[in-house]
């Protein structure tokens with residue numbers, strides 16, 4: 599019998615020579631490999647999305663806060679402080695802060711709302727009935743109730759006025775915090 603040359607491939611007895619086409623066993627093996635890959639992709643994409651999404655930028659949240667159920671509950675000519683808890687989500691960290699606004703109305707229809715932090719260094723100010731003004735005890739800052747303007751002390755700008763809306767008798771305020779200690783109003 600002739601010996602095969604180095605370039606000839608030995609074929610086991612009974613098997614057809616390799617012609618480059620996919621046989622049944624090879625075809626099934628390739629199909630199962632591809633489908634396993636697709637399954638991994640299908641499972642992996644949502645899993646990856648769930649893993650990554652908290653770090654992606656979030657769309658702006660609605661900062662409107664209901665501060666009074668009924669306008670009739672707010673005294674005319676007398677400022678009232680309303681406290682509320684604000685929840686912020688940053689990636690996986692949820693923070694809750696106690697915030698406040700001062701509401702004031704002269705006629706029960708138009709409302710003023712001020713961020714309850716003093717614009718100097720952020721202390722809470724109070725309503726001084728004798729002086730008929732807002733008074734900050736930290737450095738004796740003083741503000742006009744009707745306008746929020748600085749009347750005395752070191753605050754570099756008026757109180758931070760907030761947008762107010764009355765919806766079906768309830769009062770809503772668009773809450774914002776601003777950088778403290780500077781003359782410009784810059785959202786923080």
Ligand code: FES
Pocket residue numbers: 716717718719720721734735736737738739751752753
């Ligand atoms: S923090 Fe209010 S006057 Fe300084």
